[in-house]
Amino acid sequence: MHAGLKRINISLDSLDRTRYAAMSRRDALDRVLAGLAAADAAGLHPIKVNTVVMRGVNEIDVVPLAEFCLRHGYRLRFIEQMPLGPQHGWDREAMIPADQILDQLRAHFELTPSAAGAAPAEDWLVAESDCHPAGRIGVIASVTAPFCAACDRTRLTADGQVRSCLFAHTEVDLRTALRAGASDEDLAELWRGAHRSKAPGHGIGTAGFHQPTRTMSAIGG
Numbered sequence: 001m002h003a004g005l006k007r008i009n010i011s012l013d014s015l016d017r018t019r020y021a022a023m024s025r026r027d028a029l030d031r032v033l034a035g036l037a038a039a040d041a042a043g044l045h046p047i048k049v050n051t052v053v054m055r056g057v058n059e060i061d062v063v064p065l066a067e068f069c070l071r072h073g074y075r076l077r078f079i080e081q082m083p084l085g086p087q088h089g090w091d092r093e094a095m096i097p098a099d100q101i102l103d104q105l106r107a108h109f110e111l112t113p114s115a116a117g118a119a120p121a122e123d124w125l126v127a128e129s130d131c132h133p134a135g136r137i138g139v140i141a142s143v144t145a146p147f148c149a150a151c152d153r154t155r156l157t158a159d160g161q162v163r164s165c166l167f168a169h170t171e172v173d174l175r176t177a178l179r180a181g182a183s184d185e186d187l188a189e190l191w192r193g194a195h196r197s198k199a200p201g202h203g204i205g206t207a208g209f210h211q212p213t214r215t216m217s218a219i220g221g
Ligand code: SF4
Pocket: 120, 146, 147, 148, 149, 151, 152, 153, 164, 165, 166, 167, 200, 201, 202
């Protein structure tokens, strides 16, 4: 908080230690849960938890994760798997579409669409039950119902590159300009320029789609 951090998103794909370790390639579930609790204690609210559901891997975690997040007051968002992984092995058939995630959720929770509908998540209000308080869950249909036309996201990577889209094949190098003494206005103009050439959509599933070289872990979400 003192360093200017106000919000945090945490990836958590399973509450099962073995499945978590298999998916993330590290036995670190305890550390993630401790991190969530620490973020909560530090007041970084609302704490957002991102989950990617994969067929045959962690579908059984949908409801437990939802109950866990509702109980703790975390904002869980299920996100359709996108072709941004390190193996370049995305398979549309292995992706669980948002509709199927919602079917699972509706079987266990009373959901009402949230009027707030904070893009890009499709936001749902969850009614209180004996097991959890009322809360919110998001289901982001980034592949099956892309919202690129309404996307106002811009991303600055840890190495100083502006990305106008997760799937951009080009980046604008702010770090070099900054080190060369660029003014704030110069940097702002470079940043604006990155977005003038932004593609109209991600094009996943089209013949011309190619996964960008930079993977999600190197973009930072
Ligand atoms: S424009 Fe790019 S970053 Fe924005 S929603 Fe579409 S794919 Fe995602």
